[in-house]
Amino acid sequence: xxxxxxxxxxxxxxxxxxxxxxxxxxxxxxxxxxxxxxxxxxxxxxxxxxxxxxxxxxxxxxxxxxxxxxxxxxxxxxxxxxxxxxxxxxxxxxxxxxxxxxxxxxxxxxxxxxxxxxxxxxxxxxxxxxxxxxxxxxxxxxxxxxxxxxxxxxxxxxxxxxxxxxxxxx
Numbered sequence: 626x627x628x629x630x631x632x633x634x635x636x637x638x639x640x641x642x643x644x645x646x647x648x649x650x651x652x653x654x655x656x657x658x659x660x661x662x663x664x665x666x667x668x669x670x671x672x673x674x675x676x677x678x679x680x681x682x683x684x685x686x687x688x689x690x691x692x693x694x695x696x697x698x699x700x701x702x703x704x705x706x707x708x709x710x711x712x713x714x715x716x717x718x719x720x721x722x723x724x725x726x727x728x729x730x731x732x733x734x735x736x737x738x739x740x741x742x743x744x745x746x747x748x749x750x751x752x753x754x755x756x757x758x759x760x761x762x763x764x765x766x767x768x769x770x771x772x773x774x775x776x777x778x779x780x781x782x783x784x785x786x787x788x789x790x791x792x793x794x795x
Contacts, residue, residue, distance in 0.1 A: 688770045694713050698712070705741070710735070732756060733755065768782070
C-alpha cells in the first residue's frame with residue numbers, strides 16, 4: 626500500500642513538473658525566424674558579390690592566357706594566329722572548356738576575331754570577354770575585357786558594352 630502512495634505522489638510531482646515547463650512562445654519563434662532570414666539575405670548578397678568578383682578576376686587572367694597562347698601558336702605557325710578557340714585547344718593546350726565559337730567560362734562569354742595577313746597589313750586577332758549577365762542580383766560580372774595582337778595589354782570598361790581598343794588599360 627505504501628508503494629502505491631509513493632507511486633501516486635511521484636506521478637503527481639511529474640505531472641506538475643511537466644506542466645511548469647515552458648517552450649518558445651510564438652513571438653520568440655517569429656523573432657528567431659526573422660533573424661535567420663536577415664542573416665541569409667546578407668549572406669546571399671555577400672556570396673553573389675564574391676562570385677562576381679571571382680568571375681571578373683578569372684576573366685582578366687584568362688584574357689592574359691589567351692594572349693600568351695596566341696603568341697605561342699604564332700611562333701609555331703610562321704606568324705599566323707589560331708583562327709578559333711578549338712585550334713588553340715588542339716595546338717597549344719588551351720583549357721577544354723573553351724570549345725566552340727563563343728565559349729562561356731566562369732560567367733563570361735568569350736569571342737575571337739582573326740584576320741589573315743594581307744599585302745598591306747600583318748595578321749591580327751582580337752578577343753572580347755563579356756559577362757553573361759552584367760546587371761542585377763544574378764550578375765556574373767560587370768567589367769568587359771578586350772585584347773588584340775596590336776596592343777600589349779588588356780583593356781577594360783565598366784560600361785554595359787563590349788570593351789574596345791580605346792578603353793582604359795587593366
